[in-house]
Amino acid sequence: MTKSDDLAQIIIGCKNKDSKCFSQVVDMYASRCYGYFYRLTGNNDLSDELLSELFAKLVEKIGSYKGGSFEGWLFKIASNIFHDYLRGKQRRKKLLDVQKKQIESRITGPKQSDNEQIDKLQIQLRKLDTDTRELIMLRFYSQLSFKEIAVIRSEPIGTTLAKLHRGLKKLRELMER
Amino acid sequence: MNGRNDENLKELFEKFLDAEQAESCAEDVQKAEQILREHPAPEPDDMLIANIKAEIAMRLPAGRTYVFKQIAYKVVGIAAAVIILTAIGLRLFDKGGVEPNGGVQYASIIPTAIWESDDITAADVNLATFTVEIEQIENELLALQLGEDDGNGDSSITELEMELIEINNSDFWKG
Numbered sequence: 001m002t003k004s005d006d007l008a009q010i011i012i013g014c015k016n017k018d019s020k021c022f023s024q025v026v027d028m029y030a031s032r033c034y035g036y037f038y039r040l041t042g043n044n045d046l047s048d049e050l051l052s053e054l055f056a057k058l059v060e061k062i063g064s065y066k067g068g069s070f071e072g073w074l075f076k077i078a079s080n081i082f083h084d085y086l087r088g089k090q091r092r093k094k095l096l097d098v099q100k101k102q103i104e105s106r107i108t109g110p111k112q113s114d115n116e117q118i119d120k121l122q123i124q125l126r127k128l129d130t131d132t133r134e135l136i137m138l139r140f141y142s143q144l145s146f147k148e149i150a151v152i153r154s155e156p157i158g159t160t161l162a163k164l165h166r167g168l169k170k171l172r173e174l175m176e177r
Numbered sequence: 178m179n180g181r182n183d184e185n186l187k188e189l190f191e192k193f194l195d196a197e198q199a200e201s202c203a204e205d206v207q208k209a210e211q212i213l214r215e216h217p218a219p220e221p222d223d224m225l226i227a228n229i230k231a232e233i234a235m236r237l238p239a240g241r242t243y244v245f246k247q248i249a250y251k252v253v254g255i256a257a258a259v260i261i262l263t264a265i266g267l268r269l270f271d272k273g274g275v276e277p278n279g280g281v282q283y284a285s286i287i288p289t290a291i292w293e294s295d296d297i298t299a300a301d302v303n304l305a306t307f308t309v310e311i312e313q314i315e316n317e318l319l320a321l322q323l324g325e326d327d328g329n330g331d332s333s334i335t336e337l338e339m340e341l342i343e344i345n346n347s348d349f350w351k352g
Binding site: 017019022023026027030031034035038039044047048051052055056059060120121136139140146157158161162164165168169171172175 | 189190192193202205206208209210212213216217218219220221222225226228229230232233234236237
């Protein structure tokens with residue numbers, strides 16, 4: 001049985017409300033979806049919250065999945081959740097608080113460690129605009145093709161390619177400074 | 178993220194750029210994505226994963242109720258549609274359906290006296306008269322149903338009623 005056959009069986013199980021199948025989906029995608037949210041928010045607590053919301057939506061919406069790329073479908077929900085989060089005033093306030101803490105920690109001069117290496121990427125990612133950052137993370141964590149990403153974003157593939165190239169080039173320059 | 182899709186980036190960029198530019202762009206993308214691979218995001222906490230799974234398990238019974246409700250609504254909807262269609266069908270069938278066999282219809286209302294009469298000649302005459310009467314009434318009823326009366330519906334109905342009373346009062350029924 002191929003990987004896609006396995007996934008198809010798991011999705012059928014999910015549609016039949018089998019909790020074991022949902023657990024399998026969580027095991028398969030939690031890490032990537034968490035990475036996607038973490039890189040977009042830069043905050044563990046928010047990422048926890050968004051990931052929980054994503055899987056709650058998955059349970060709610062699995063019946064509307066009509067085939068095609070499951071990852072594309074799942075990351076479309078993840079993207080919508082992120083946009084909802086951006087729109088929420090309360091959450092925006094939390095983000096501002098997080099940014100404030102980060103600025104304060106930068107002023108106090110943190111020591112270099114493995115965690116700081118992770119933070120370096122996070123800090124540079126913040127210098128990109130939200131849309132570009134989201135595009136880069138969608139591409140990286142969803143592992144979707146450019147064509148699929150263009151469909152999710154409802155834009156021509158040429159636009160997606162150009163934005164992603166520009167964003168990644170800038171990120172690379174920022175990281176190599 | 179080593180399981181990246183197998184797109185040929187250079188080929189993809191070549192659809193929009195010349196070969197040299199496409200190669201450079203593909204290289205930019207690959208190098209930047211290598212940086213992302215070298216800086217993995219933190220993994221979700223095990224406790225978080227356990228909580229998510231528990232929450233899913235809690236949500237599922239509610240999901241079943243929801244599915245049950247959906248099925249119940251569908252069944253009620255289908256039943257209503259079947260009843261309406263049946264009613265419409267029966268109405269249409271009544272109007273344009275097959276006419277019942279005239280002979281059998283007549284036989285059911287022929288007086289018992291005629292059936293039991295030993296006088297075949299007299300019975301034949303009575304039967305012929307009776308049949309003509311019924312046919313006349315039937316034609317008048319049909320004319321009424323089709324609205325082919327002379328515009329004075331009340332008089333036609335009265336005439337019909339008179340004929341029925343006359344038949345009822347005559348000795349004809351007694352054979």
